[in-house]
Amino acid sequence: MIPLKETINDIGGLENLKTWFRRKAKVYKNLNKAEAFGVDMPKGVLIAGISGCGKSLTAKAAASLFEVPLLRLDMGRLMGKYVGESEENMRKATSLAEAISPCVLWIDEIEKAFAGIGGTGGGAEVTTRLFGNFLTWMQEKRSPVFVVATANDVTKLPPELLRKGRFDEIFYVGLPKKGERRRIFEIHIQKRRPQDLAAIDLNELATKTEGFSGADIEGVIKDAIESAFADDKDRIQTQDVLVAIRNTHSLSEIMKEDLDRLAKIYETGNFKNASK
Ligand code: ATP
16 A cells, blocks of 8 residues: 555646546545446556656556555566466455455556566466456456556557556656646745745746656756755755756657657557646
C-alpha cells in the first residue's frame, strides 16, 4: 500500500487525462448510484509514455482523487520457484485487492512483467499463463478495483492487452508542451520556494526548456535552489534557473532516437493523448 501525498493539482498539464479521471472519480465516489443508473464499473486505464513525464504521479493522484487506497502490484515478485506458485500468488494478490476495494491497483512498468510471453521454456510458459490469468481477471472482475497500468514502451506489450475492452482507455503521455512546462515549473517552485514565485519569469523558463520532461524540470528547480543556497543567496531568481537549465541534458537530448520512434507509434496507434 502506497501512502498518498500527491493530488491531481500536483500534475502540470495532462488535461485530457485529468478530465477523464475526474469523470471516473464521480462514478467511484457514487458507486451504488452509478450502478443503479446503469453505469458500467470502471475497469482501469493504461498510461503509456516516456519516462519522467508523470505516469507514476497520475496513478497516485487517481487514488487520492477517488478517495481510495493505492496498492502497488509488483508483478516481478509474483514469480515463485514451484509449479503453480506464481499463479497462486497472482490469485492471492487480486483477491487481496478485491477484499480491500474500492481501491486503485497500480501496476508499474507492466511491459517488464509480461516480457517473454509466448516464448518457450519454463519461465516463458509461466509468464504466458500468468498473463492469461491477469486478462481473465481484468475481463471478469466486478469489484471496484481500478487498475492503473503504466508502461514506458508499449511495443514490448502483448497486443491482447491493448485490445479494446481490456482497459477503459489507453493514454499516451508525451513530453510537456510549453504551457504545460510553465505549469510544472510553477508547481515545483511553489512546493519549495513559494516566496520567490511571483518574481520568476515562468514564460521565459518554459520557452527555454523545449524537450524537457517533467522530471527534468523538477531536477532543474532542485539544482537552482541548491546552487542559490551554496552561493549564500537569499532567494532564487529567473537567472539561477536559466543557469541550471543550461547545465541540464534533457531527456530528449539523451534519448532522441527512442523518443522519436515511440512518438510515431503513439501518434498513429490507438492512443488518446493525455495532453490537450
Ligand atoms: P518512470 O516511467 O521513469 O517511472 P514516470 O512517467 O512515471 O517515469 P513520474 O515518476 O511520475 O514519471 O515523474 C517523476 C517526477 O517528475 C515526479 O515525481 C514529479 O515530481 C515530476 N513530474 C513529472 N511529470 C510532471 C508533471 N506533469 N507535473 C508535475 N511534475 C511532474
